Amino acid sequence: MTAQAAQQNTTLAFDHVVAEIAVALQPFKKGEVAITATTDIAQDLNMDSLAVMDLLMELEDKFDVSIPLNMVPEIATVGQLAQTVIESKRGA
Template sequence: MTDRTATYYRIATQIEPFNKKGVELTEGTTFASDLEWDSLTVMDFVAAIEDEFDIIITMNMQAEIETVGQLVATVEKLTA
């Protein structure tokens, strides 16, 4: 298993409690359209990801992250 795959699965585990619609996750899954998250859900989720990986995702970074794959790439960059 590659580091990216491990990161993806850790993120998918964090998404699970927020995935109220049971959407099947892929790297292309969008937080706003597919998962239909509101801003409060996004903030709670970002906090969970920051805790899980011991990182800080700035507001500017958050604004650019639309898909699960983009989040994986960002986490990989911040933990490298």
């Protein structure tokens, strides 16, 4: 696989994961603003810390990965969360 193709694959995976996370986040939307990679989980959505932990659990099952609670402080945006999922999958 060329470097370009690998890059392409990662990009696709990233968009796919963001889309899946956006689906899981529908119940927490504030108004009708679309959820994208730059959506800030704490500020742009109606989520408390418990809801964030429950979301991680849901994503662990959806992607069959382990996402430790230790990651929570480092995840601000949907894009960062997607990246965490992708890295967890690679590590698995």
